[in-house]
Amino acid sequence: MSAPTRESRRILVVDDNSAIHQDFRKILTRSGEGSEELDAMESMLFGGDALPGSSTTRFELDFALGGEEGVRRVRDAVREGRPYALAFVDIRMPPGMDGVETTLHMWREEVDLQVVLCSAYSDYSWDELSRKLGTSERLLILRKPFDSIEVRQMAHALCEKWELLRASHRRMEDLERMVEERTRALAEANARLLHAQKLEALGRMSAGLAHEVNNPLSYILSNLRHVVRGLETLPCPVEGVRARDDLGEACRDAILGAERIARIVQDVRVFARVDEPPRELVDVRQVMELSISMAAEALRPGLRLVRDFHEVPPVWGSEHGLGQVFLNLIINAAHALAGREEPFIRLGLLRREDGRVAVEVQDNGCGIRAEHLGRLFEPFFTTKPVGTGTGLGLSICHGIVTRLGGDIAVDSTPGQGTTFRVLLPMASRPGA
Structure with a gap:
């Protein structure tokens, strides 16, 4: 997972105090007074580099002065295909939505968004937060005044968690798509197999039917042709010529019908042939x-x-x-x-x-x-x-x-x- 740590992680700070915005900017962008001290403290705490990948991670910060603006920024980021990974949200932001309500609305826009609620007061107990927001692994609490190392550590850890969560979702989507494609292919194969089995059964039935029809049909055709030839050579008085001709015509019509049946039988026999044609x-x-x-x-x-x-x-x-x-x-x-x-x-x-x-x-x-x-x-x-x-x-x-x-x-x-x-x-x- 080294590639995601080199990307820019988007963080939104929602607080009605612009001075707090500047504090977050100094802590998370490694610019300004005190950044070298923070690096030294991280190095002392974690040994060597401050945090895995921290030296290559860039945070892209945006700011909102109220809950309504914060929700709007989250919605716009999702529409642009560049969602926020993490939001630091102040609990008290009068006169608009407080941090809890803001969090609920932001989660409706981006379900994977990690949230850190920041407060200097005991506005809500943990039980009250759980009732309002649910017991969520997407939520942490940060008390003011906050520690800079703690803020940076949260930012790294929660952005990494967000990346892993997104990768897991993508993997699940890929797996679901693969299952869907294989299920569809299996259904098509089963349908072809069923169709082939039906054709084979129909072919066997047709072959048997054609065989049974062909034998008596041969007798009928043979006898009809014999009758026609006999009528043509049978001597009869003048008054019987018309009757003889009528009988001959009827027999010839019967022969045409029987020959049509014979052609149908031949087609059925060809259709029923299930062996491989010669190559x-x-x-x-x-x-x-x-x-x-x-x-x-x-x-x-x-x-x-x-x-x-x-x-x-x-x-x-x-x-x-x-x-x-x-x-x-x-x-x-x-x-x-x-x-x-x-x-x-x-x-x-x-x-x-x-x-x-x-x-x-x-x-x-x-x-x-x-x-x-x-x-x-x-x-x-x-x-x-x-x-x-x-x-x-x-x-x-x-x-x-x-x-x-x-x-x-x-x-x-x-x-x-x-x-x-x-x-x-x-x-x-x-x-x-």
């Missing part, structure tokens, strides 16, 4: 070009496709998995452009300084409402009309990207467009 060196640009080709049917005429591709290193991931991610994002962007007069999609590849490759899919479509952004990657959540989406596409993309050690995020403004950003770790070497 290999992947040329992101090549995968992006393949995904563009596969999405050709969704890219309507008049749509402007912009390739903003920079040279990027390969990533260590799954070519099939990333292809599925890019294809899904491109098709979603194309669907968001419905009704736009000048639709465009920008596909970007960028090497970032943090050691990752950024893949961006940007559109100028309808955008996504703010209340939906936080739920986009939830399983089965969709903003599409009923019957046009399962709500698993973005959840599957999120799962693939995160299992590859990457991240996926979205920025969107309703009416202006959306940007999906996939961040993938660069591969410095195979297996890195």
